[in-house]
Amino acid sequence: MQFDIITIFPDFFTTPLKYGVISKAIEKGILRIKVHDLRDYSGNKHRKIDDRPFGGGAGMVFMVEPIYNALSSLKREDSHTILLTPSGKLFNQKRARELSEKENIIIICPRYEGVDERVKEFVDEEISIGDYILTGGETAALVLIEAISRYVKGVVGKEESVKNESFENGIFDYPQYTQPREFKGMKVPEVLLSGNHKKIEEWRKKKALELTIKRRGGLIEQD
Ligand SMILES: C[S@@+](CC[C@H](N)C(=O)[O-])C[C@H]1O[C@@H](n2cnc3c(N)ncnc32)[C@H](O)[C@@H]1O
Incomplete structure (x- = not known):
């Protein structure tokens, strides 16, 4: 199974993926986790991926085009795309098990005030990991990766312990x-x-x- 993570902080994932069953599964080739810098898909020479919200208000919003470019480049026939957002469907163990059947999961990790609403037209689902606000989607992406991967055959040693x-x-x-x-x-x-x-x-x-x-x-x- 392959996870593709779209983030503006690729280094965020370096250390957490070095531990436990996830790192062993990566070594064995059961899991592939590829981290992509959203700025590489900005489509502009300043690598700008965000802008101020129309209508005013605090903070910055991720623009639609860099995310569209990233998805266009990374998406395969069998990809399932997830946008992390507090207003998404609440993630749970049942959804983790279902998602473990996918061959490729692409996770978008917004920051700041989130994404331009039009991004939602290009994803398969929106997921929240709980009723609280995180600074960005990266921590939520790690939660998804751990919970989903535990159901992928060969990740957790004794299948009994998942059951x-x-x-x-x-x-x-x-x-x-x-x-x-x-x-x-x-x-x-x-x-x-x-x-x-x-x-x-x-x-x-x-x-x-x-x-x-x-x-x-x-x-x-x-x-
Ligand atoms: C500071 S939050 C933006 C919150 C947004 N202004 C709101 O009130 O819904 C920045 C990003 O972190 C991620 N995030 C925050 N809380 C989350 C949660 N509970 N589940 C999933 N992602 C979350 C989302 O990607 C979100 O766009």
């Missing part, structure tokens, strides 16, 4: 414990030390459900 995670089957993950068996009077639940796998599984299911009901009032629904 049991929170949000799968509409419930949170069960509580985990490791060494030591006791810390400041807090003991690991006896059942986990019992070696009885059936009982352990029942206990985990019960705890996962209890947590989901307590935090979300029921099973997690993802539209």
Whole structure:
């Protein structure tokens, strides 16, 4: 699978992609992540990609033409294009799984006041990662890359660990414990030390459900 990121800060992605399963998947060639400088597609000698908003108001807006140029150059037959915006559809685990089926995802990372509205005519979907405002789309792009890539075959070592995670089957993950068996009077639940796998599984299911009901009032629904 290939991600193409369109950004004015290509260096932003250098360090985060060096860690964990994502970096291993890149090494193995399972994932390809290509970062493109929007200014290379400005179409003008000053590499200008933004301007003041018509009608006045604070800040700068990404112009439509550089983004159009970038998409025209990068888009393939099998590309799926995403614009990151706080007014987009809320991203969730279900969408991450669906998007992992794509061969190529192009992510546009705006900054400042966002993009000229006409950009929206050239993308397949608009995504928000939550009801809050970030400084730019780069952090949101990293969130998408991590969540989607975990579903790409071979990225997460044991496929089991993706299956049991929170949000799968509409419930949170069960509580985990490791060494030591006791810390400041807090003991690991006896059942986990019992070696009885059936009982352990029942206990985990019960705890996962209890947590989901307590935090979300029921099973997690993802539209
Ligand atoms: C400072 S924000 C612009 C916010 C915009 N003026 C508004 O109120 O909707 C700059 C850029 O960061 C990205 N961004 C900010 N919050 C985001 C979120 N919750 N999800 C996805 N992208 C976000 C978007 O690409 C946005 O255009």
